[in-house]
Amino acid sequence: MRRITISELKDNIRGLKTGERVLLTGDLYVARDAAHKRMTEALAAGEGLPFDISDQVIFYMGPCPAAPGEVIGPAGPTTSHRMDAYSPALFEKGLLGTIGKGNVSQSVIDAIVVRQGVYFTCVGGTGCLSADRIKSAEVIAYPDLGAEAIRHIQVEDFPVIVAVDSQGNNVFHEQRKIYQQTIE
Numbered sequence: 228m229r230r231i232t233i234s235e236l237k238d239n240i241r242g243l244k245t246g247e248r249v250l251l252t253g254d255l256y257v258a259r260d261a262a263h264k265r266m267t268e269a270l271a272a273g274e275g276l277p278f279d280i281s282d283q284v285i286f287y288m289g290p291c292p293a294a295p296g297e298v299i300g301p302a303g304p305t306t307s308h309r310m311d312a313y314s315p316a317l318f319e320k321g322l323l324g325t326i327g328k329g330n331v332s333q334s335v336i337d338a339i340v341v342r343q344g345v346y347f348t349c350v351g352g353t354g355c356l357s358a359d360r361i362k363s364a365e366v367i368a369y370p371d372l373g374a375e376a377i378r379h380i381q382v383e384d385f386p387v388i389v390a391v392d393s394q395g396n397n398v399f400h401e402q403r404k405i406y407q408q409t410i411e
Contacts, residue, residue: 230384237282237323240345243389245396249347250384251284255326257378259289259305262369263313270316277368277377280322284347287327289374290364291354299364299380301354304328307346311335318342326387330399340395347387348398360385 231239233253243249256278258266266276287307291300307327311334314325318338324345331346339346349357360382368377390398 228386233284236284236345240323240343240393243345243392245389245392245398245401247389249387249389251347251387252383252385253381255284255286255380255382255385256367257286257288257290257364257380259287259375260309261372261375262377263310263317265369267313267316270320276320278379280317280320282321282323284324284326285317285322286349286380287325288357290358290378291374293364297358299358299361302358302361303351303354304349304357307331307335307348314338318344330397331391336391336395336397339391339393343393345389345393346391348390349385349387357385 228248228250230250230252233251233255269276287305287310288302289305290302293300304327306329307325308329308331310327311332314335315338322344324347326347326349328348328351335346361380362383363381365379366376367379370376388398
């Protein structure tokens with residue numbers, strides 16, 4: 228398993244391969260459907276984004292409320308394809324990577340290849356375990372969206388798997404091929 232800090236990700240991205248397990252450490256941004264919609268509407272209106280998206284990673288997640296003494300509540304990944312309509316525009320503006328669960332559309336894969344970015348997947352159903360790796364969390368935009376507000380978080384050894392690498396290889400397509408071979 229490879230350890231990578233978010234600040235080193237850009238320099239290491241071409242070496243990441245589909246299926247590789249990675250422990251990420253550093254600053255991430257958290258945003259889900261409603262926040263993505265607002266960000267792309269802002270871009271379409273010629274407005275800026277609520278944070279500098281260049282070389283950043285967005286985690287598709289809406290945390291549960293934190294219990295007393297906790298930094299954040301359970302923080303499991305959201306289904307990635309729900310952001311497919313918005314992600315290409317964000318990659319075009321400099322987004323480096325995303326984290327979510329499940330497959331993404333071909334338009335997102337194409338945007339990842341053009342940007343030389345990455346899509347990581349995070350195992351769903353592990354919200355409490357993921358929350359243990361989040362060391363700080365702060366709402367930075369759209370507080371009216373509640374759990375879907377944009378957050379800045381700091382993670383330490385956050386476990387992810389490279390789902391789509393910078394060359395467009397897709398772990399979900401590979402799994403489908405293997406499955407097809409086993410039933411033939």
